[in-house]
Amino acid sequence: MTGSHRTLLLAAACAAFALATLLIWIPADVDSSVIQLVRRRASIGDAMAPAVAAVILLLGAVVLVFERQREATPGLPRESLVFLGLTVLIIALSFVLMRWTGPMLTVLAGLDYRPLRASAPWKYLGFGLGGFVLVAGLVALAERRFSWRGTLVAALVVLGLIAIYDLPFDDLLLPPNGDF
Numbered sequence: 001m002t003g004s005h006r007t008l009l010l011a012a013a014c015a016a017f018a019l020a021t022l023l024i025w026i027p028a029d030v031d032s033s034v035i036q037l038v039r040r041r042a043s044i045g046d047a048m049a050p051a052v053a054a055v056i057l058l059l060g061a062v063v064l065v066f067e068r069q070r071e072a073t074p075g076l077p078r079e080s081l082v083f084l085g086l087t088v089l090i091i092a093l094s095f096v097l098m099r100w101t102g103p104m105l106t107v108l109a110g111l112d113y114r115p116l117r118a119s120a121p122w123k124y125l126g127f128g129l130g131g132f133v134l135v136a137g138l139v140a141l142a143e144r145r146f147s148w149r150g151t152l153v154a155a156l157v158v159l160g161l162i163a164i165y166d167l168p169f170d171d172l173l174l175p176p177n178g179d180f
Contacts, residue, residue, distance in 0.1 A: 011064035018058035026050055042168055083141065090137035098130025098175060118173055124162060127174040131158040 032045035102125040106113040116122040136154035140146045166174050 007064055007067070011061045014057055014064065015061035018054045018061060021050060021054040022058075026054070041170065044165075044169060044172060086141055087138070090134065090141065094130045094134035094137065096130075097133055098126045101126040101129045123166070123174055127162070128158055131161065 026047050030045075030047040030050070032047060034045050034047045034051050036043050036045040102117065102122050103113040105125060106116060106122065113122070132154050134154075135157045136146075136151055139150035139153055143150060162174070166172060
């Protein structure tokens with residue numbers, strides 16, 4: 001079996017799993033929908049996380065189908081290992097910033113983070129900085145340079161995620177605020 005056929009088989013398996021998750025598993029196992037409306041108040045339902053994960057997996061399968069034309073090279077070249085290592089570092093740094101920016105700034109300000117974690121600007125600090133570093137870092141890594149366009153994209157992505165996930169839902173805490 002050639003590399004192209006293995007890639008197509010992997011894409012088909014990922015797509016089948018994603019579709020089974022979306023069409024069979026979630027409706028059979030999850031009681032609530034993606035978004036729940038209770039007394040005219042919107043909140044995230046139990047199906048949101050698995051549905052988003054399944055859609056991302058399905059999109060990955062589609063990308064694999066289009067990328068299968070590339071011939072696979074045996075082994076991992078040094079460039080790929082460096083790229084993978086830098087990706088892991090960027091993700092780790094962004095998670096650390098996301099988790100500790102808000103709490104550390106409140107400690108420096110002499111405040112307790114727990115009562116402030118659901119109020120602006122505190123609830124956006126960690127998610128905003130960590131998300132920005134994640135997107136800007138990955139864009140810079142992919143482009144092999146920092147750019148104003150990549151920085152703008154990172155800022156817009158983080159603002160967009162805040163607009164999609166935080167603004168419509170009164171009872172939602174952006175990560176990692178629910179951990180405190």
